[in-house]
Amino acid sequence: MTAEAAAETGSGSRTRRGGRWIERWDPEDEGFWKQTGEKIARRNLVFSVLSEHIGFSIWSLWSVMVLFMGPEYGVDPAGKFFLVAMPTMVGAVLRVPYTFAVARFGGRNWTVLSALMLLVPTAAAALVMTPGTSYTTFIVVAALTGVGGGNFASSMTNINSFYPLRKKGWALGLNAGGGNIGVPVIQLLGLLVIGTAGAAHPRIVLAVYVPLIVVAAVLAALFMDNLGPVTNDTGAARDAAKEPHTWVMSLLYIGTFGSFIGYSFAFGLVLQNQFARTPLQAASLTFIGPLLGSLVRPIGGRFADRFGGARITLGNFVAMGAATGVVIFASAERSLPVFLVGFIALFVLTGFGNGSTYKMIPGIFQAQAVRRGLAGEAAAAYGRRLSGAAMGLIGAVGALGGLAINLAFRQSFQMTGSGTPAFVSFLAFYAVCCAVTWAVYLRRPRRGVPTAGPETGADAGEAAARPVYAQV
Template sequence: MSTPAADDAHSRRRVHRSGRWIDEWNPEDAGFWQSRGRSIARRNLFWSVIAEHFGFSVWVMWSILVVKMGANSHGGPGPAGFSLTTDQQLWLVAVPSGVGAFLRLPYTFAVPTFGGRNWTIFSALLLVVPCGLMMWAVRHPELSFGSLLVIAAVAGVGGGNFASSMTNISFFFPEREKGWALGLNAAGGNLGVAVIQKLGATMIAAGTGAALGRIGLIYIPLAIIAAVGALLFMDNLSEARADYGATASAAKRGHTWVMSFLYIGTFGSFIGYSTAFPALLKNPALFDRADVALSYGFVGAFVGSLARPFGGWLGDRIGGARVTVAAFAAMTLGGLGAVASIGPKGKILDHPNFGLFFASFMLLFLASGIGNGSTYRMIPAIFARRGRELGGDETTMRRARKEAAGALGICSAVGAFGGFLVPIIYAQSNKAYRTIAPALWTYIGLFILMAVVTWWFYLRRGGLEAAGEPAPAPARELVTTTG
């Protein structure tokens, strides 16, 4: 049976490997950080953001494609030759989200197994596959809906990039700067949603199958550029070694699963609303305005992306749990506003209420973006707190960082399923009731529950305060039971 000391000695053992490997890395040492650590970390962060940004764009590219693939107002083929219903459009944007969620856990393990730089190169090049398949599919409107679902599912590989990127960057930065670094890294990726929805809308304005394929013509060379940048300028960290035991330990911590649940509400809401919003704007039961969807569908994702690093920054200063509760409260208000803008039959009552609907969704995007940053900031803080309680020596804190990296992967995978659930709930609500109001009420109830859960575990007296400050009373570590 290995001991922590033996594990630490093994992790420090120098091995000869090809590629750019750094064997000694201690960002908590102020001297090391000032002399060389910061510049190396920022260089890796920059190319991580680039690669993750393109990954997000490919992941959600179907959210803008389906706007032109829907049926016309008479139910016949649209300008691109497809005649998808609103429910089918929502399924096409949901399935890549679900696949991306499944891939996030193996992508997390890929960083310590193959190296952060090496995996960034591979995962960036992999984006060429869904782009190529999409370019072929949009030229064949005779394809069955099932075939389109399979092809769209391949775009899920872009969703896995987030987990590997965040896991990799979490090793580079000291605890005091993790919130901002992870928030910036995530925001750069999240912006890929807004960029593809705006850039894609411009490129497919003509509406033909050939025009839809232009998205692939743009992102295939961009993916190659990201891979080359990672090859030339990124590094692998020996400290980020494969440690399945640390991830297994993280999986036994109740806090890992509490945070996974909360992350469904923040990131899951962001990616789910981002992919569904253009389709909702075009929905005949609401606006039936493809022009509005193409012109303004990107704004929500843009707002949420810019808000994410601000959520991490606030979490660093006033506590991730406080920011998260406020974010869920604001999301509740946004949901109520959206419900208020919808009439009894699910139609917007008059033009002024379009403003209320749009403003309510902007609040949802803003709050979910802030919540993304604050919840993700809470995770390393929770494990750092545990490391200090267990002694706070270098070996213990390194083990805590590895557990935190494993927890980040688990939480990002579970949270991403929200991106699958949100469009599906919309689709089922629209199909059963011809209105999205029941779906909105479901989200409102979940936001309230998640705010209560955050307060119970991390803010009430006796709870573990996730800001990293001493809790008011000794916190009892939550451990899930197995077997």
């Protein structure tokens, strides 16, 4: 029997479970990784990206549908901002149960099921996209697309279990970046439909995605695997929720991913309402920022692998603050070219920061395991257990940042007719994120203050000289 076959069948437990279950999985063992693990992990990553990509497209569906909604639909700008906020809220809430569905049903099994669930909001949107439909109906159907946002949490939790710590930044960044690209792809499709068939044909967009959803589900069923060691552990969720780092990272993730998804959903509406762009003109610009932000996410993870996620994250928030300052200036001056430069820079930085923050999560819990005296596989198992559970909570809270951004834009335009006040509030939040990142993860401990682990003597002195958690 080959090593790969042994990994996939385990010690007779495949018969017990049935399907594509892998019972032995130890990616921190370099021999196992090189001989068996890397090939299996890469295969699962490819099809995870495909499913998550389509999930993101459906999650951001209504950022495109609102561009088709002319005056005949009877929905004002404030109503449209609230409409695109609904999927964000529902997707954020669903990320928590989706995280633990991987352990309950298996990563491959849940990927298939969650992909097929995308057919529901897609078909519902096809039924209601017509003038005369009530606003309440639009709200309900838009909320259904939140299932696409949930896909991210289960996909990231699943891939986190496949890869060793030294490669998590790149793997998680690639998985998330490939998913994030679903946002600009559906926006490009919307642009193509508006530019060719016209704004009266939104159902063409939906017709394209129905077969893609089916293909993603079938490929996941054929080529992905379930990991037996990732067993259902409700205690992990409870322990992660008690851990202060979970909530600190949730705050930072609001600043990176919350900004990315919030800006992605709102960009077209901001261009239409603040700079009087037509739907076609807005659609021709909205995809650029999300595309670049998605492409740089793996690069952010790679930089975090090399230089430390905390350092990269702090520098990124400083740069986000500078870019927001440019946007505030351009918004106040009504300068579209400067606004686009600043806003697209913000998108790039949110994507880069997404990669670095997600790299920090497994690193933090691995560092805690070492400080508690664990080593080897015991430390790795502790890190995987808590980081996998924490990712669902962090992803859920982070996605709520997208809801806050859309509601801030709604309030800002409703009160002043401009997005400037909203951008000022975002700048203040990025300043808070800078302070928190430095204080929790980079500030050097005071002399004489003991560290969190069992280090003593020279080891303790050396640790005290280093910034806290700087390498996570």
